[in-house]
Amino acid sequence: MAVIVVVDDEPLQRDILKTILDDDGHETHSAASGEEALDTTKKFHPDVILTDLRMEGMDGVELMEHAKAENPALTFIVMTAHGSVGSAVEAMKKGAFDYLQKPLEKDKLLITVRRAIQHAELLKENRHLHKELFDRFSMEGIAGKSQGMREALGIMKKVSNSPATVLIAGESGTGKELIARAIHYNSLRRTKPFIALNCSAIPENLFESELFGYEPGAFTGASTRKIGLFEAANHGTLFLDEIGDMPLMMQSKLLRVLQDKEIRRLGGKEPIAINVRIISATNKDLEKELIRNSFREDLYYRLRVVTIQLPSLRERKEDIPELVDFFMTRYNKEFGKRIKGVHDSALRALSEYAWPGNIRQLESVIERAVILSDHENIRLDDIKSELRTSLQTDAFNLELTDEGINFEELEKALLRKAMAKSNGVVARAAKLLGMSYKTFWYRWEKINSGPSQKHPSDEQ
Ligand SMILES: Nc1ncnc2c1ncn2[C@@H]1O[C@H](COP(=O)(O)OP(=O)(O)OP(=O)(O)O)[C@@H](O)[C@H]1O
Ligand SMILES: [Mg+2]
Structure with a gap:
């Protein structure tokens, strides 16, 4: 069941339409002119409006423009006299969902109306989803009033409506992705896609096709065209998570896209213009990666035009x-x-x-x-x-970085700590580390590997 408004200046036509649509289970209201239809629309909030194109006063297209200015989701079907399809096509260019030619055929009418209702429902659902997303990623979805958080949110608000690239830095679980989404949903791009890519989860050889897409035949196995993430995110936001894990080869390609604002699909000849806002995130210290030459300096400065540092909890x-x-x-x-x-x-x-x-x-x-x-x-x-x-x-708050950990040093430190804590009583130190007396003593001797280590006096 849907609410439908029928607009026609011929009374007989209106009545026929109303009868058919009411019989199909809808709630139908009729209006004799564009002006009247606007009032009826305000009163009954229809899902679909079925309007004649040529009418005295406000015609069908004008009605559509006025009504859509109030509610862009209103779905219009326009009706046109036999032989004037041109005006129907014009109306569709201006946003009508479909058109019907007079004299109307009942079946065709019902099918078109049902499709329009479906379309209206999808639009409604879409808006609802957008609202849900928006609520979740609005400022209200971010808790915390500490100094560090206020600073981060302050920058976020300022940067939302600019096209600037943003780098979000912070330990794991500090809310980097949440902030990235909040920036998107508070920006003018909010109705466009937000697409996230975790750079640490993609094998090096798939990066390019993932980001740029490909044409059929670009490589063995590429049988159809695939749109890459840059194209999918066009006019929206591309979130590059764990950017520190992006391979160097890919870093230079990304840099080129940022400079040229266009991409080419793999195997494609034509450049495709790209308007995408890049937000990246890292839990690594990228400055350290620069020194190690595992991150490009020029890319780094492009990505961190604005940096948001999220404090740890x-x-x-x-x-x-x-x-x-x-x-x-x-x-x-x-x-x-x-x-x-x-x-x-x-x-x-x-x-x-x-x-x-x-x-x-x-x-x-x-x-x-x-x-x-x-x-x-x-x-x-x-x-x-x-x-x-x-x-x-997490007792030792250890972070296994690419530099790795010196296991022997770690063992040494642990054994010494246990020994100090138990005032040199080996049995107690061994217990602290969950080892037998013998194992502990063996390891203790090894780390102190001096030949003249005396057996401690508390041996039992
Ligand atoms: N300030 C906040 N208020 C409310 N919820 C938050 C806040 N910060 C983070 N969260 C929630 O904590 C969880 C982790 O956040 P998020 O995924 O954004 O972290 P991350 O920094 O991207 O982590 P990782 O580095 O592990 O990917 C999410 O469920 C997010 O909604
Ligand atoms: Mg994350």
């Missing part, structure tokens, strides 16, 4: 209560729970924790607690195990 613990509240509300809604708050002791534990996984980790702790908790408030018991297991795995 450790550096903005004052945001924790607000974030906890934010995620509690989100997951209460999602799982139909009614958890009211967080117990003091639990909040204290959350505030004292080091959060190596930053906001993503906090979010999953709260999600889990909301699902599992049977109490009105989240208690320490509901989150303790989560915090402990992650504490253990």
Whole structure:
């Protein structure tokens, strides 16, 4: 069932249309002129308007232009006299969905109207989705009022409506992708695509075809044309995540696209103009990569015209209560729970924790607690195990960089720490590291590999 407005200056035509459409289950209103149709539209909010083209006063095209200025999603079918298809084509160029020729055939009429209704529904759904996305990635979707967060949001607001390339830097889980999306959905490009590519997830030999697409026959196996991400994101935003992992060969190609603002599909001859805003993100220190020559300096400066540095959660613990509240509300809604708050002791534990996984980790702790908790408030018991297991795995806050880790040095440091903590009592030190006395002693001797190591006196 849809709401339809029928516009025709011939009373008989209006009545026939109304009867057919009402019979098909719709709610039909008729109007005798363009002017009247505008009023009817305001009153009944139709999905589809079926209008004659040639009328006294405001004609069909004028009606369409006026009505669409108010509501661009209104779907129009225009009706034209036999032999004047030209005017119908003109109307379609101006935004009509379809046209019908008079005298109308009932079947053709019903099929066209049904298609128009479908189209109107899709448009509505699309708008609804856009609104949902917009809500999620609007400023309201970003929690935190700490100094670091306010600075980041301040830059974000300023940069949203400019075409500037933005580099977002921050540890894993600090909200880089969230900010990238928020920039897009707060920019004039918001109704155009936002496309994300994780540069660390793409094999080096697929980068080009992924970004630029290809023509049939460009290489063995390329049987059809494929549009690349640059084209798919045209007029929108391309988010290059983990840009530090982009291979050097690809970096120079990206640089060329940024300079020339055009691409060529693999195997394609014609350049294709590209208007894409690039936002990139990194959890590496790109300046270090420059020194190591694994990132191009010229590209770096192009990408970081504006830089947003996201603070780690450790550096903005004052945001924790607000974030906890934010995620509690989100997951209460999602799982139909009614958890009211967080117990003091639990909040204290959350505030004292080091959060190596930053906001993503906090979010999953709260999600889990909301699902599992049977109490009105989240208690320490509901989150303790989560915090402990992650504490253990991240106990040393180790980051395995490309430089690697010197395992022997690490072992040495650990054994010494254990020994110091247990005041030289080997049995106790061994226990701290979960080793047998013998294993510990063997390793201890090895790291101190002096020949005259005396057996400690506490041996039992
Ligand atoms: N300030 C914030 N307010 C609310 N939610 C946030 C905030 N920052 C991050 N989040 C949420 O935390 C999760 C992780 O964020 P996101 O994926 O943007 O991080 P990231 O920096 O891209 O992480 P990674 O480097 O691991 O890819 C997401 O679910 C995001 O919605
Ligand atoms: Mg990310």
